[in-house]
Amino acid sequence: MGAGSRQEENLSRRAFIRRCAQRLISAIGAGLLAYPILSFVTFRKSRKKTVVFPAKDQSDAVSFKEGVFLIRRKGDTYAFTNKCTHLGCRFNFDPLSRTFRCPCHGSVFDLRGKRLKGPAKRDLEKLPLAEKRNGDIQVAVTL
Numbered sequence: 001m002g003a004g005s006r007q008e009e010n011l012s013r014r015a016f017i018r019r020c021a022q023r024l025i026s027a028i029g030a031g032l033l034a035y036p037i038l039s040f041v042t043f044r045k046s047r048k049k050t051v052v053f054p055a056k057d058q059s060d061a062v063s064f065k066e067g068v069f070l071i072r073r074k075g076d077t078y079a080f081t082n083k084c085t086h087l088g089c090r091f092n093f094d095p096l097s098r099t100f101r102c103p104c105h106g107s108v109f110d111l112r113g114k115r116l117k118g119p120a121k122r123d124l125e126k127l128p129l130a131e132k133r134n135g136d137i138q139v140a141v142t143l
């Protein structure tokens with residue numbers, strides 16, 4: 001084996017090691033970039049909270065607190081978030097017509113959450129709630 005041949009072998013070994021190092025660095029870099037993006041796209045953290053309507057603050061018909069409507073009507077109690085089932089806009093309560101009206105595309109729901117009109121296809125979903133001995137009502141909300 002001559003000196004030229006050994007030099008070629010060293011060069012090709014160096015080139016091979018350099019190429020491997022570059023690929024390794026590229027793979028690590030791609031992983032570092034991809035991880036937060038994939039985490040953001042694939043992971044959706046659901047949060048839960050409890051909204052408490054103290055007995056003294058509950059009106060006869062409709063109360064509102066922290067994005068939750070509490071309806072007490074004819075001995076029945078139920079609650080909804082104010083998030084429209086169409087595209088998620090926040091709707092309001094209209095005391096004159098006694099309906100919930102979404103300002104975005106005009107969906108309307110009655111006091112029981114039934115869809116009356118508009119592009120929304122689904123009724124409002126009732127939230128789980130618990131009435132405490134002292135009259136407070138706790139509503140469980142998933143955000």
Ligand code: FES
Pocket residue numbers: 084085086087088089102103104105106107118119120
């Ligand atoms: S988001 Fe409420 S009607 Fe479209």
